[in-house]
Amino acid sequence: MPSTMNDAPMIVARDIHKRFGTLEVLKGISLEVKKGDVIAIIGPSGSGKSTLLRCLNHLETIDRGRIEIEGETLVSTDADDVCRYAPDATVQRICRKMGMVFQLFNLFPHLTVMQNLIEAPITVKGMNREMVLPKAEALLRKVGLFEKRDSYPSRLSGGQKQRVAIARALAMEPDIMLFDEPTSALDPELIGEVLRTIRQLAEEHMTMLVVTHEMAFAREVSTQTIFMDEGEIVEARSPAELFANPQHQRTRAFLEHML
Amino acid sequence: MDYLLQIIGPLLEGTAVTLKVFFITLVLALPLGLMLAMVRVSRYRIASGVVNGYIWLMRGTPLLLQLLFIYFGLVHMPGGITLAAFPAAIIAFTLNYAAYFAEIFRGGIQSIDRGQYEAAKVLGLSYGQTMRRIVMPQVVKRILPPVSNEIITLVKDTALIYVLAMNDLLRVARGISNRDFTTFPYLGAAVIYLAMILVLTIIFQRMEKRYAVYDE
Numbered sequence: 001m002p003s004t005m006n007d008a009p010m011i012v013a014r015d016i017h018k019r020f021g022t023l024e025v026l027k028g029i030s031l032e033v034k035k036g037d038v039i040a041i042i043g044p045s046g047s048g049k050s051t052l053l054r055c056l057n058h059l060e061t062i063d064r065g066r067i068e069i070e071g072e073t074l075v076s077t078d079a080d081d082v083c084r085y086a087p088d089a090t091v092q093r094i095c096r097k098m099g100m101v102f103q104l105f106n107l108f109p110h111l112t113v114m115q116n117l118i119e120a121p122i123t124v125k126g127m128n129r130e131m132v133l134p135k136a137e138a139l140l141r142k143v144g145l146f147e148k149r150d151s152y153p154s155r156l157s158g159g160q161k162q163r164v165a166i167a168r169a170l171a172m173e174p175d176i177m178l179f180d181e182p183t184s185a186l187d188p189e190l191i192g193e194v195l196r197t198i199r200q201l202a203e204e205h206m207t208m209l210v211v212t213h214e215m216a217f218a219r220e221v222s223t224q225t226i227f228m229d230e231g232e233i234v235e236a237r238s239p240a241e242l243f244a245n246p247q248h249q250r251t252r253a254f255l256e257h258m259l
Numbered sequence: 260m261d262y263l264l265q266i267i268g269p270l271l272e273g274t275a276v277t278l279k280v281f282f283i284t285l286v287l288a289l290p291l292g293l294m295l296a297m298v299r300v301s302r303y304r305i306a307s308g309v310v311n312g313y314i315w316l317m318r319g320t321p322l323l324l325q326l327l328f329i330y331f332g333l334v335h336m337p338g339g340i341t342l343a344a345f346p347a348a349i350i351a352f353t354l355n356y357a358a359y360f361a362e363i364f365r366g367g368i369q370s371i372d373r374g375q376y377e378a379a380k381v382l383g384l385s386y387g388q389t390m391r392r393i394v395m396p397q398v399v400k401r402i403l404p405p406v407s408n409e410i411i412t413l414v415k416d417t418a419l420i421y422v423l424a425m426n427d428l429l430r431v432a433r434g435i436s437n438r439d440f441t442t443f444p445y446l447g448a449a450v451i452y453l454a455m456i457l458v459l460t461i462i463f464q465r466m467e468k469r470y471a472v473y474d475e
């Protein structure tokens with residue numbers, strides 16, 4: 001990696017538009033994420049939060065706009081409004097810088113916890129088992145699930161599954177982590193353990209985007225909180241400001257509803 | 260008892276013919292079925308449509324008709340070819356069973372949650388790696404029961420090759436029965452079919468048990 005890129009923001013998104021059929025889900029989203037930022041994204045259901053995350057790592061393709069990851073262009077739109085993605089190999093390489101954690105975990109049910117962690121490093125990076133195992137073990141210790149290494153996912157609680165999913169994403173050593181409502185599918189008593197793991201990552205200055213309905217968590221952990229509504233970013237400010245003193249009526253209404 | 264010893268030789272020779280058709284068909288039809296299924300779920304519309312038509316054709320006409328067509332019918336086609344009975348049987352069975360396997364595989368592949376593909380993709384796995392490492396192993400578990408069923412049916416369907424005058428187990432039994440005016444050879448054939456199916460059943464149960472280590 002050329003050293004000039006080190007100063008580039010981790011993510012730059014400019015004027016992203018995305019539609020499903022006739023439904024415009026993202027209506028010109030711009031954001032910039034710097035190294036170590038923890039961005040919480042909040043907003044009502046259907047406002048496009050998941051779609052935004054999924055556009056950043058190419059699970060969805062955008063219709064217009066520009067996305068750069070660590071200074072490399074993933075997709076751009078020229079003056080004639082033609083939206084172009086980088087070549088497939090480049091897209092893959094760029095997206096590998098980002099790990100993602102899903103609401104419904106999406107662990108591989110036919111693999112044990114340990115196999116879930118080492119699958120991608122071995123298959124994608126071509127690392128050998130001996131190299132990957134110690135790292136994977138360390139990650140499992142970190143999320144407190146070392147003793148579950150040989151269990152299959154179906155034997156784990158929701159909170160444990162999500163912590164495995166986080167460890168699995170970290171095993172690829174991403175620079176950026178994307179979380180899409182990581183605790184929404186969990187029983188209330190299991191939410192804490194997952195949030196603790198994410199908070200720990202924040203303390204280690206992992207760059208993160210977290211879509212969440214946990215307002216207290218967003219307020220406490222994020223360096224910046226983004227409020228989205230109807231495909232737009234309504235407000236993006238420090239959590240202290242946004243929660244204490246929302247500037248927009250829509251933000252205020254949403255926060256009153258949530259708290 | 261003497262009579263049993265007398266007919267067991269020919270019956271076993273018939274069994275060998277049956278098993279040969281069975282195994283060769285299996286070895287060819289399973290991969291062909293998998294390939295057809297992959298095309299069927301691919302985004303190549305035309306290829307997928309062609310496979311769809313093929314499956315309709317193979318499931319929409321009797322296997323016996325296909326067998327007769329390939330053996331007796333191809334000769335009359337322009338530039339027609341004459342096939343020996345054995346290759347004709349193998350071709351007909353393989354083409355037919357591949358269609359049934361393809362449908363089972365397709366159902367299995369499409370039953371895998373989209374989240375599995377997305378998780379694999381964000382971890383950097385290519386489409387091929389995702390199919391090989393993540394999707395197919397889970398598909399195998401799900402399709403084992405219906406595939407076992409088809410394979411067991413295949414053992415018995417091989418009896419159709421009598422129309423090509425091939426001496427499979429059932430045709431041999433019938434020959435002896437007609438010659439000696441006794442139903443005994445039929446009983447012998449039934450026992451041998453049952454034994455073959457029993458072996459297969461045990462194998463499939465073992466495989467299902469192996470896949471039972473994880474739940475979904």
Ligand SMILES: Nc1ncnc2c1ncn2[C@@H]1O[C@H](COP(=O)(O)OP(=O)(O)OP(=O)(O)O)[C@@H](O)[C@H]1O
Nearest residue numbers: 020023025043044045046047048049050051052181
């Ligand atoms: N694949 C899709 N095809 C069609 N419409 C979609 C698709 N994915 C999302 N949508 C629609 O896009 C809009 C935004 O969805 P999105 O999932 O991004 O919202 P969200 O903010 O994440 O909501 P939630 O808080 O409920 O998860 C919704 O109206 C949704 O129905």
Ligand SMILES: [Mg+2]
Nearest residue numbers: 049050051181
């Ligand atoms: Mg969502």
